[in-house]
Amino acid sequence: MTLHSDTLHSETLHSGTDRTDRLPRDARGPRRGRWGVLGAVVVAVALAVVGCGGDDGAGSGGSDAPAAGEEAAKEALDAGRTVIDVRTPEEYAVGHVEDAELIDVQSSDFNQRIAELDPDGDYVVYCRSGNRSAAAAATMSDAGLDVWDGGGLGDMESAGWPTVTG
Secondary structure (H helix, E strand, O other), rough: OOOOOHHHHHHHHHHHHHHHHHHHHHHOOOOOHHHHHHHHHHHHHHHHHEEEEEOOOOOOOOOOOOHHHHHHHHHHHHOOEEEEEOHHHHHHHHOEOOOOOOOOOOHHHHHHHHHHHOOEEEEEEEEOOOOOHHHHHHHHHHHHOOOEEEEHHHHHHHHOOOOOOO
């Protein structure tokens, strides 16, 4: 005898009992008890906490850090933070923020280079568009440095940082 979900639903409504207990477990469909709902709620809350907590996108992990990009670049300028350009040497040679230190985030010695930075220093990083600076800021923050993500070179320029070519 083949039972369809409409038949099962109809039999449940008419007889007051659930006839699915006669079917094999895999044919009964997903379990929808209170533990399944509770589990889903627990997972949703955990994801919300993880997604909203911790790193605020500014790369410092701190709650006082400004939003990544032009806002962080402007506040870093006002605070006199040390600037680190995380682009390639070729990009740096074309133009960079004046007095920026070049530490290429894609180089094999990036972690070694940031380990040599003053742990009590305050830093702002930038790249071309903001992608590499976000990665660099996260790595530097994980290393215990106080760093803000200044975004891309355009964000730094818009915030008032002077730039030089060559």
